[in-house]
Amino acid sequence: xxWVLAITNQKGGVGKTTTAVxxxxxxxxxxxxxLLVDMDPQGNATVSSGYDKRSIERHVGxxxxxxxxxxxxxxxxxxxxxxxxxxxxxxAGTEFQLVTxxxxxxxxxxxxxxxxxxxxxxxxxCPPALNTLTINSLAAADDVLIPVQCxxxxxxxxxxxxxxxxxxxxxxxxxxxxxxxxRTLYDARNRLAQDVSxxxxxxxxxxxxxxxxxxxxxxxxxPSHGLPAMFYDKNSSGAEAHADVARELVKRARKRGKLxxxxxxxxxVPGRERG
Numbered sequence: 001x002x003w004v005l006a007i008t009n010q011k012g013g014v015g016k017t018t019t020a021v022x023x024x025x026x027x028x029x030x031x032x033x034x035l036l037v038d039m040d041p042q043g044n045a046t047v048s049s050g051y052d053k054r055s056i057e058r059h060v061g062x063x064x065x066x067x068x069x070x071x072x073x074x075x076x077x078x079x080x081x082x083x084x085x086x087x088x089x090x091x092a093g094t095e096f097q098l099v100t101x102x103x104x105x106x107x108x109x110x111x112x113x114x115x116x117x118x119x120x121x122x123x124x125x126c127p128p129a130l131n132t133l134t135i136n137s138l139a140a141a142d143d144v145l146i147p148v149q150c151x152x153x154x155x156x157x158x159x160x161x162x163x164x165x166x167x168x169x170x171x172x173x174x175x176x177x178x179x180x181x182x183r184t185l186y187d188a189r190n191r192l193a194q195d196v197s198x199x200x201x202x203x204x205x206x207x208x209x210x211x212x213x214x215x216x217x218x219x220x221x222x223p224s225h226g227l228p229a230m231f232y233d234k235n236s237s238g239a240e241a242h243a244d245v246a247r248e249l250v251k252r253a254r255k256r257g258k259l260x261x262x263x264x265x266x267x268x269v270p271g272r273e274r275g
Contacts, residue, residue, distance in 0.1 A: 002035075002116045003258040005179055006141035008126035008134065010164065011157030014149045015184035015213060018223070020125035021048040021080075022239070025228035026246035028081040032120040032259075035074070038087035039108070039133050041095075045125040046086040049077045050226035053088045060085050061094035064107045064136065070115065079231045083119070095132045104132060105172055109140035120259060121249075130164055138165065139172040143179035145249075147213075148200060150183055150193035155200075178204075179252065182245060184213040211244035 007020045017040070024036040038045040038060060043053035058073040063085070075084045098104040112122060123145075126137045138144065144165060148154050169176050181204050187193050200208050213219075219238025222229040229239040253259045 001258065002112075002119045002122045003179075003253050003256070004112065004116075004122045004124070004140060004142045005145045006124045006126055006137045006143075007145045007147065008124075008137065008161065009147055009157065010128060010130055010134075010161050011149075011153070012128035014147045014154075016128065016147050017044045017048060017125050018219060019145070019147045019182060019184065019213070019242075019245075020045050020123050021223070022219075022228050022230065022242035023246055023249065024049075024082040024121075024123050025080045025230055026243045027121050027249070029230065029243075030246060030250065032250070033118065034082035035085060035115065035119045035122045036077075036082055037085040037108075037112075037122060037124045037137075039091070039124055039137050040087055040127040041089055041092040041133075042127075043087045043089065043091075044223065046084065046088070047226060048223040048228070049080055049082075049084050049086075051075065051077075051084070051086060053086065056086050056088050059088045059090065060108075061088070061091040063111045064094055065097060065101075066107070070111045080228050091133070098132050098136075105135045106139050108136040112140055120253070130160075134164075135168065135172070138168040138176060141173070141176060143177045145179045145182065147182045147184045148196075149185045150187075150190075150196040150200075151185075152192065152196075154196055178207055180249070181208045182211075182213065183208070186212045186214050188212075188214075209245055209248050211241055211248055213238065213241045213245070216241075 009016055024034045028034045046053045062068045063070050063073050077084050124137045126134050214237050216238035218233040218236035219229045222232035
């Protein structure tokens with residue numbers, strides 16, 4: 001049974017897509033079966049996974065409109081190794097077309113239902129806005145993974161997201177939970193970052209990941225090469241940080257009964273799954 005995670009924050013620029021792509025690659029490196037769903041019309045997760053979004057013929061928008069089946073749109077990634085349900089700019093038009101559809105908020109949940117036994121993790125990269133695509137993502141998810149940049153306005157944006165999650169619980173997905181809060185773009189030399197980090201710990205407790213994703217040039221460069229950071233520079237602090245996050249996520253999945261046994265490690269990939 002897949003653990004479906006919506007990776008979201010209504011505030012942009014927090015490393016949401018970076019988290020989605022690099023977690024997908026790290027989990028796959030640890031032998032886990034992973035599907036990454038790009039629900040952002042910008043298609044950044046698609047590009048970061050090695051595809052030219054302009055050349056993609058079948059995409060998640062067509063799946064939401066039930067023009068094609070989900071299996072017809074899924075693409076492999078190389079060297080990432082995970083599967084990708086890609087997005088193109090046409091997804092922006094899909095949102096408008098969904099407005100008149102019955103059950104428009106649950107189209108993604110319906111589409112992913114046949115895949116729950118095919119993957120260990122389904123990661124959904126959400127757009128940085130509260131719209132029909134984000135609501136679809138939250139309605140389809142078991143839990144939310146929230147990347148948070150440790151800066152002044154971070155907690156204000158987080159409050160709005162928590163309100164949205166509660167509204168989705170009431171209206172569409174009563175079991176929606178919070179898988180964890182991930183501190184991103186972290187600069188340990190910055191006193192404000194330390195203060196915000198402490199506030200997150202105080203509010204969310206052990207739901208905050210122990211691993212921190214630092215500001216890292218190599219991590220920022222990797223998407224322009226269509227590569228997850230671990231395949232662009234496996235020794236970079238950004239790649240190592242996402243491997244640590246993946247390890248924590250696997251442990252949390254086991255505690256929730258989502259993973260019944262350890263995965264066989266793939267050969268030729270960095271890092272080892274521990275615990």
